[in-house]
Amino acid sequence: MTGRITCRRVYEETSSREGRRVLVDRVWPRGMRKEDAHLDEWLRDVAPSSELRKWYGHEPGRFTEFRRRYLAELRDADHREAADRLRELAAHDKLTLLTATKDVDHSQTAVLAAWLTGQHGKG
Numbered sequence: 001m002t003g004r005i006t007c008r009r010v011y012e013e014t015s016s017r018e019g020r021r022v023l024v025d026r027v028w029p030r031g032m033r034k035e036d037a038h039l040d041e042w043l044r045d046v047a048p049s050s051e052l053r054k055w056y057g058h059e060p061g062r063f064t065e066f067r068r069r070y071l072a073e074l075r076d077a078d079h080r081e082a083a084d085r086l087r088e089l090a091a092h093d094k095l096t097l098l099t100a101t102k103d104v105d106h107s108q109t110a111v112l113a114a115w116l117t118g119q120h121g122k123g
Contacts, residue, residue: 004019004090004093004094004095005090005094005095005096005097005113005116005117006018006094006095006096006097006113007096007097007098007099007104007105007107007109007110007112007113008096008097008098008099008104008109009098009099009100009101009102009104010023010025010029010032010037010098010099010100011029011032011100014038017094018094018096019093019094019095019096020040020041020089020093020094020095020096021037021038021039021040021041021096021098022039022040022041022042022043022086022089022095022096022097022098023037023039023041023042023043023044023098023099024043024044024046024047024086024097024098024099024108024109024112025044025047025098025099025100025101025108026044026047026048026049026050026053027044029100030100032100037098039098041085041089043082043085043086044082045078045079045081045082046074046079046082046083046085046086046112047108048066048069048070048073048108049073049078052066052069052070052073058101058102058103058106058107060103060106063106066111067111070108070111071111071115074115086112086116087116090116095116097109097112097113
């Protein structure tokens with residue numbers, strides 16, 4: 001699956017090469033109209049819990065601990081159905097994980113991409 005999963009900001013211009021576009025944020029992106037997002041799906045239940053998101057606060061120094069906690073959340077009952085759906089999408093299509101976060105490399109999209117490709121144990 002490596003190379004078939006990309007991470008982007010939902011605000012960036014769309015491309016026909018992106019495959020399935022899935023928003024993985026818990027809250028809708030600020031200032032974005034639904035018709036302008038060009039989404040195939042919004043899997044809000046695969047996003048980090050509100051508590052974890054607030055604790056993290058997008059501080060890169062907390063990313064390692066955020067990743068550890070988020071990977072644990074992906075195994076719990078609240079995330080399981082959405083996580084399974086995301087795995088299913090990744091197995092069959094090119095997939096673009098979307099977020100409103102400015103720092104995509106230190107976001108749940110990066111954790112999800114590594115998790116889906118089996119690379120989450122690295123780094």
